[in-house]
Amino acid sequence: MIVVRTIKDIADVIAGSCVTIGNFDGVHKGHQKLIELCCERAKARDLISVVVTFDPHPLRVLRSDKTPPFITLTEQKLELLSQFGPQVCLLLNFTMDMAKLSPEEFVKTYLLNGLNMKEMIIGYDYHLGKGRAGNFETLTALGEKHGFAVDRLDPVTIDSAVVSSTRIRDLVQAGHVWAVRPLLGRFYQVKGEVVHGMNRGGKLLGFPTANLKLVDELFPKPGVYAIWAQVDNKVYEGVANIGKNPTFGNDALSVEAHLLGFSGDIYGTDIRAHFVQRIRDEKKFNSLDELKDRIAKDVELGRQILAQPEAAIKVTRPDFDKGPEVK
Structure with a gap:
């Protein structure tokens, strides 16, 4: 194109x-x-x-x-x-x-x-x-x-309902990302550059996370989601938290993604998070141990969700660069 x-x-x-x-x-x-x-x-x-x-x-x-x-x-x-x-x-x-x-x-x-x-x-x-x-x-x-x-x-x-941008927007904001897939023909996704966060994920909790600098406008309801994380041409299972990290008293909205089976330095890299299904609400935990136990359960639930045949993903690379863009 x-x-x-x-x-x-x-x-x-x-x-x-x-x-x-x-x-x-x-x-x-x-x-x-x-x-x-x-x-x-x-x-x-x-x-x-x-x-x-x-x-x-x-x-x-x-x-x-x-x-x-x-x-x-x-x-x-x-x-x-x-x-x-x-x-x-x-x-x-x-x-x-x-x-x-x-x-x-x-x-x-x-x-x-x-x-x-x-x-x-x-x-x-x-x-x-x-x-x-x-x-x-x-x-x-x-x-x-x-x-x-x-x-x-x-x-x-x-x-039995008309497919519209308004309907999709309402579902995403309500956290019903699974219901959005048939309307879009794909999972809802956001894109962000991996930036340095508070260094709590790996060092403190044992679950390293990629903190995304938000560029999109529409985000699912705060909570924890099973996601596919796309890094360049590779796709990894993942679990993402959208919210303000109430356990640590944060105020700013953030997206933090834990990529299963991935290791390496990806600071400065763009990640696409394809939201598959909501796991739970964001909540404040009474201790770090309680939070770590809950994250471990989230990761296991994420694996189970992404293992379903209907949760499979096919990443299509854009082809608009096949023809020259005239500026």
Whole structure:
């Protein structure tokens, strides 16, 4: 997948495209179906498949003080988008000026003049342009006027409920990470650089931990979780604590991961923690021995959870670097 950030970067390159557009926060099962349909239509009509998305998320520009924590930051979103086959991603810088464009102005400027769009695939609830005026009916009328087709994907449901970023966000924040997997098609993950902590894990408790410098916005409810810890191309069983370490009186939120069967110095390395299942609430212990006993039980429970066939993980490396990113 080639990533471009402005129309100028791709002007006069695309003879015709099939486009899907959205924020794609989480790149969940609904988004995946939308992208796959776009790619199918593009292939059938000998067009280029294009995903159009935004950075920053439009909500961050339009109402910066009221935005929810987003499921995927831009880097991870691009990685995930690339896995579902689009040939090009147009990553537009969303601004207040862009927000003021009417649906027709946006379509003409970015999708027709820039991408030579011949077909457009949107989600069931997608709106485009000033005042969210660009709904399916409006875009269909624009298509008849300017010569492009418009189709709309029906809602994707799992367990009789629509798959949505809001639903996923609520489940993660409630700690129900196991229930999130079918909605995302993967376990929920966060990424962080391993930094020096309080040096309590290995020296004091006998369970060395990797302390992650948090970069993501959305975190599961504080507690202890069974995780897969991805270090470069290798994956290790693990148990992670999210919280404030009440036994030691900490105030700052932290993620500390104990990697089973791993040894070595990984300070400065990025780790991805794939959250599989919640083990217990975070709690304050009366003594170090009590805490050590509980951690040992957590590790054993983590092993049992991760040994289940349905807890298996397949780590897919991003392929968006196969094509040059035009900056």
